[in-house]
Each structure stands twice: as structure tokens, then as C-alpha cells.
Amino acid sequence: MSEQDKVNILLVDDQPAKLLSYEVILEGLGENLLTATNAREAFEHLLKSDVAVVLMDVQMPELDGFELAAMIREHPRFEKIAIIFVSAIHLTDLDRMRGYAAGAVDYVPVPVAPEMLRAKVRIFIDLYRKTRQLERMNEELELRVSERTAELEASTQALSRLNEELEARIEERTREREAALAQLFEAQKMDTIGQLTGGVAHDFNNLLMAVLGSLELLRKRVTDERGVRLLENAIEGAERGAALTKRLLAFARRQELKPEAVRVDTLLNGIEDLLSRAVGPSIRIETALDSDLPPVRADVNQLELAFLNLAVNARDAMPEGGSLRISAERISLVAPSQDGLAPGDYLCIAVKDTGTGMDEATLAKAAEPFFTTKGPGKGTGLGLSMVHGMAAQSGGVLRLSSRVGEGTVAHLLLPVAQGDAAKAPSRASSQRQPTLARAPAKRVLIVDDDALVRTGTAAMMEDLGHEVIEADSAAQALAILGSKAMVDLVLTDHAMPGMSGAELVARLREQYPEVRAILASGYAELPSGPAPVDAIRLSKPFTQDELAAAIARATADADRSAAKRRAI
CATH class of the missing domain: 3.30.565.10 (Histidine kinase-like ATPase, C-terminal domain)
Known part of the structure; x- marks a missing residue:
């Protein structure tokens, strides 16, 4: 058999040893064997070459065989490719039905019987060759009919031109669709990276909150020159980490910009x-x-x-x-x-x-x-x-x-x-920012599910002269307030399990309007949720000066509200 007459068989498995065993079993067929260890490599082969049969494992990372088969079947060029599943795990009737639903033509269990596998693949290779032969015969027949018709009717030339234009449009549309799919894949990839980046930045900001808060407080208590220098280096390193999260959030388009x-x-x-x-x-x-x-x-x-x-x-x-x-x-x-x-x-x-x-x-x-x-x-x-x-x-x-x-x-x-x-x-x-005086001592309820952040924030609060109560959830915070505890101010994290900080602030406005709230978050921006738009917000990691300024603003708001109620 000449190289030109050989057909392509694509073998897809994430384990090189299994790929090698399939090659050994199928090399006796005398056809071209292509190998791929993941979905991306498989699609590269499919786009570059005409493939007669795809032999793929079901259990693979990222995309399993069922998902890959479904994606292949969705592409107009690959609707008729024979897909054979090989699996050592998914062997139930339901698994087989799922494989056939995904577009497979056969389902081979492991361990594989070499003679049976070769026989199955050979059947579909023969079917592929006969289909191609039929297609060529049809093309030759169409050509003869076209030539004979051209001799009989001069108008066939116009019809031929219309057919050519139609084919050109189909090819152009196919190229446009492939380009659109490539752009969609790129957009999805970038969006996925953006989501991952935003989540990492949030967790990193929480860690930096605990680190920077503790370092700032320790800086006030260290007097020897070497200790001060070491602390300043640590603070500078943490601040550079915070700047890195801002870059990450800017790429992810989750950075709260102030235009x-x-x-x-x-x-x-x-x-x-x-x-x-x-x-x-x-x-x-x-x-x-x-x-x-x-x-x-x-x-x-x-x-x-x-x-x-x-x-x-x-x-x-x-x-x-x-x-x-x-x-x-x-x-x-x-x-x-x-x-x-x-x-x-x-x-x-x-x-x-x-x-x-x-x-x-x-x-x-x-x-x-x-x-x-x-x-x-x-x-x-x-x-x-x-x-x-x-x-x-x-x-x-x-x-x-x-x-x-x-x-x-x-x-x-x-x-x-x-x-x-x-x-x-x-x-x-x-x-230029207005200089804010330190607020009078208040009783502050700190709500955060991260113990490190909660402890560091409490220490900064106490250093400012305030009395602190701690809660690890919005539900616990509402229970404390419901027990008639005297609280002047609530400082709450946003991203918490159960009830978010934004939801807690909204509940405070309804049930305890006299209690002021500050909403903090390790995310650069908060979703448009239930939190009042005028809620005082802090971005983690925040410094003690930024915390003091937020408390002063909240205290000023409370004083204005009290004065307004007295006037009424």
C-alpha cells in the first residue's frame, strides 16, 4: 500500500504507555498512526489531517473522553469520524449508553483483546475507504453530468458559476466560524484566568491584612535601631505584595478604579x-x-x-x-x-x-x-x-x-x-486629604470569619483606644446585637460563608439604625448586592491610619444623624 493510500488513525490517551500499546496492536494494519495526550493535541491533528478513526480513553484529565467526543461531533468537519472508546473503569450499560450518546460508534473494555481491537478498527477503516470511494464516484458522476449538460444547454455555465459562488461562501463562512470559535476559546481562557486571579488576590489581601496590621503595631513598640530597620523592611515587603495584588486585579478587571x-x-x-x-x-x-x-x-x-x-x-x-x-x-x-x-x-x-x-x-x-x-x-x-x-x-x-x-x-x-x-x-x-482627628473611644463589634484578620484588626482597634467584641460570622454578630449588647460600630468583612458582610450591613440598617457599620473586603470591588450605596468601605489590607479615618467618618455620620433626630 502506498503512503498516499494510507488513512490516519488518531490515538488519544494521557498515558504514554497505553498509547504505545495501541500503536503496537494497530501497526499491523499498515495505516498512519497519530497520537495525542490531551484534547488540544487531538484537535490539532483533526484540523491538520483527515482522520478515519479516533480511538480514545474515557478517563482523562481536563476533558474526559465523553466531553472530547461531544466537542468533536459539534464541529461540522468531524460529524462522520468513527469514534471508539476504550475504558477500564466506565464499563456499565449506563456508561456505554453515555458513550454512544456522545457520538461513539463502539465501546471497547480494558484489558483490550488485540485481535478484536484490530478487527473493529479495520471495519471502520474499510467503511471510511468505501465512503471516500463513493464520494469520488459521485464527484466523477457529477462532472460527467455537468459536461454532458454543458453540451446540451448553454445556461449550465451560469448555474456552474452560481455553484462556485455558493461553495466560496460556504468556505468563507466555515473560516469565519472557526475564527469565531478560536476567539471565543481565547475569551473564555482569559475570563477563567481573571476569575482565578481575583480569588487569589482576595486570599492574599486577607493574609497581608494580618501581616501589615501586626507589623504596624509592633513598629510602635520596637525602639532599637536594628529592630526598627527589620520591621520597616518587612512592612515594605508586605506593601509590595499589596501592590502586586492590585496588578493582578487590574489584569482581571476586578480592580476598583476611581476615574x-x-x-x-x-x-x-x-x-x-x-x-x-x-x-x-x-x-x-x-x-x-x-x-x-x-x-x-x-x-x-x-x-x-x-x-x-x-x-x-x-x-x-x-x-x-x-x-x-x-x-x-x-x-x-x-x-x-x-x-x-x-x-x-x-x-x-x-x-x-x-x-x-x-x-x-x-x-x-x-x-x-x-x-x-x-x-x-x-x-x-x-x-x-x-x-x-x-x-x-x-x-x-x-x-x-x-x-x-x-x-x-x-x-x-x-x-x-x-x-x-x-x-x-x-x-x-x-x-490632599483632610486631617481627621482620632474618634472618641467606641465599643466596636468586629465580624470576620478569618481568625488571623480578626485578631489583627482587634489589636489595631484597641491600640486606637476602642473596646472590641469579636464575632466569626454575621449570624453570631446579630446574636450579640440581639442580646442587647451596647455596640456603637460594626466593622464587618464582606466575603463570609452564610450571610455576607453586605447583607449584614443591610440588616443593620433595618434592625439597628443607630449602629454604624464599616464594610471591609479583600476583593478590590464589591458586587452590586444589598449593601447601601453610602456604606463606608475599606479595602484590605488597610493601615491603622485608614482604619482610624473610617471610624472617624462613621462617628461623624452618627453624630449628624443624632443631631437630626434631636431637631425633629
Whole structure:
């Protein structure tokens, strides 16, 4: 049998030893044997080659055989491929029925009888060849009919052209569908990573809450110089961990941004020294920004961090030095762009370096989380991911273009601030915070299901002079309040089993309106749940100063409410 006449048999199993045994059993058939250890490799073979028979294990990680068979059957190109299941576990009649429902044509138990397996596969190979032969005969018949009809009727030429156009449309639609499926798969993958990232950041913030709170309190009690230095190093490390969670949340689009009107030229002037130190003396920074550029609507802190990340990436791409040029122009879109940007006015900020550039494969993955071309310990792979997440969450987009040896250009498109929001405050004024006096001593109920966080928060509260009661759930907190315990303030975590902190705050407003509440969370933003929109909120990890400020706000609200009731 010539190589051209051989058909392809795809073997799918996550265990190399089993794949090898199938190859030994089936090599006597004289056909081409393709192997895959997971669903992704199986689909690559199916897309590249015409496969006659798929022999797959049922029990596999990620996608089991039933799920993989269902996905194969959903694809229009693979509807007629013969699928044979091999299983050592799923041997009941219900399992067999499930396999046939998923699209299998046969179900072989383990241990496999070699002669029986070869016979079964040979049957479907013969069926495949006969089907192909019939298809070729049909094609030849159609050609003869077409030729004979063309001799008899001149109008057949028009019909032939219509058929060709129809086939071209079908092919185009098939390509569009495959491209859409690929985009959907990519979107689902990124969304899954985003959900995982958000959850990890939440747990990490809870840990940092316990660490930072304890370190701050210990810092007040340590007097020797070496101990102070060690504590400050530990605090700085924990704060860097908190900054890392913000990057993770920015990529996952779960970072609570505080958008305001920001003048890009003013912002860059304010961080010019920071950018210069970040890139080093061998890189020249050039700015070409007109003073009449409109302000953008973005979170000023995240925008600063985005510029810093872009500058650091450019620095790493220019080990021998070079130049970094930042420019901007206003653009207007009258129709949605291919990357999902809505119609409207945008400021397109271009950050261009003269570095080594990236090839197409690297450029395609550049904004993916944890992807980095730097060596071990030299990069987290979250810089461009953070910029990508910030831009998307702000209603804009990050576009990258690059050529090897010519450098990279990052285009950051952000929406122009409209209306009253366009009156951008100065950076200095926007950062000034009112000085809050320490609130009088209160009796505070701390509600958190994490004992470490609860203990650390209680210690910070007591250090501020307040009396503390602890509860590990919303239900226990309501029981304490129901026992007529005198409580002035409730500080509650949001993510708790049973009743969430947001639900607890809503219950407090209904049953105990005189008790003020502060809602804390390790997530960057809270879902739009039952918590009142004016509830005082704290993001973990918070410092003792931030805790004191929140208590002062809650105390001020309580004093205003009491004064209002006395006036009535």
C-alpha cells in the first residue's frame, strides 16, 4: 500500500504507555498512526489531517473522553469520524449508553483483546475507504453530468458559476466560524484566568491584612535601631505584595478604579523624575504633548502605574540604551473598532522605544498574564497585563505593534473626559486629604470569619483606644446585637460563608439604625448586592491610619444623624 493510500488513525490517551500499546496492536494494519495526550493535541491533528478513526480513553484529565467526543461531533468537519472508546473503569450499560450518546460508534473494555481491537478498527477503516470511494464516484458522476449538460444547454455555465459562488461562501463562512470559535476559546481562557486571579488576590489581601496590621503595631513598640530597620523592611515587603495584588486585579478587571479627569501632560511632568530613575541614565525620554490636549477619564494612580510599566518594559528592551518617546493625539471613532472600542472621542497615547522589538509569536502573547521573556526573577509578566486590564476597565484599549530590531510602540487609547468631568484638578490638590482627628473611644463589634484578620484588626482597634467584641460570622454578630449588647460600630468583612458582610450591613440598617457599620473586603470591588450605596468601605489590607479615618467618618455620620433626630 502506498503512503498516499494510507488513512490516519488518531490515538488519544494521557498515558504514554497505553498509547504505545495501541500503536503496537494497530501497526499491523499498515495505516498512519497519530497520537495525542490531551484534547488540544487531538484537535490539532483533526484540523491538520483527515482522520478515519479516533480511538480514545474515557478517563482523562481536563476533558474526559465523553466531553472530547461531544466537542468533536459539534464541529461540522468531524460529524462522520468513527469514534471508539476504550475504558477500564466506565464499563456499565449506563456508561456505554453515555458513550454512544456522545457520538461513539463502539465501546471497547480494558484489558483490550488485540485481535478484536484490530478487527473493529479495520471495519471502520474499510467503511471510511468505501465512503471516500463513493464520494469520488459521485464527484466523477457529477462532472460527467455537468459536461454532458454543458453540451446540451448553454445556461449550465451560469448555474456552474452560481455553484462556485455558493461553495466560496460556504468556505468563507466555515473560516469565519472557526475564527469565531478560536476567539471565543481565547475569551473564555482569559475570563477563567481573571476569575482565578481575583480569588487569589482576595486570599492574599486577607493574609497581608494580618501581616501589615501586626507589623504596624509592633513598629510602635520596637525602639532599637536594628529592630526598627527589620520591621520597616518587612512592612515594605508586605506593601509590595499589596501592590502586586492590585496588578493582578487590574489584569482581571476586578480592580476598583476611581476615574477622574486627568491631564496627561501634567501627570507625566509630575512623574518625570520617577520615569527617569526607572529607565536609567542610558535611555533618553522625549515627550511631545501639546498643552491643549483634552483630559482623559481614568484612575490617576493606575495611569501612573501604566506609564511606569511601559517605561520599564522599554528599558528592558534597550539593554544598550536608546530613546523612549511619548506622544499623544486626539482621535474620533464613528464606528466600533475591530478590537471592541466603542464610537467616541479618545486620546491616543503612544509610547515608542528603539529597542530589540518582538516577533509575531511574542507579540501575540505579550499582554497575557505571567508571560515574560525576561530571565528568572527579573519580571512577573504582569506589567502589560495590568496596562491591558486598566485600559479595558476604563473604556479604552491597549494596542501593541513591534518589529524585530526596530522597537515597539504601545498605543494606549483612553476616553476623553466629557462635561463637568473634563475639568481636571491638579495632581497636588487631588491628593490632599483632610486631617481627621482620632474618634472618641467606641465599643466596636468586629465580624470576620478569618481568625488571623480578626485578631489583627482587634489589636489595631484597641491600640486606637476602642473596646472590641469579636464575632466569626454575621449570624453570631446579630446574636450579640440581639442580646442587647451596647455596640456603637460594626466593622464587618464582606466575603463570609452564610450571610455576607453586605447583607449584614443591610440588616443593620433595618434592625439597628443607630449602629454604624464599616464594610471591609479583600476583593478590590464589591458586587452590586444589598449593601447601601453610602456604606463606608475599606479595602484590605488597610493601615491603622485608614482604619482610624473610617471610624472617624462613621462617628461623624452618627453624630449628624443624632443631631437630626434631636431637631425633629
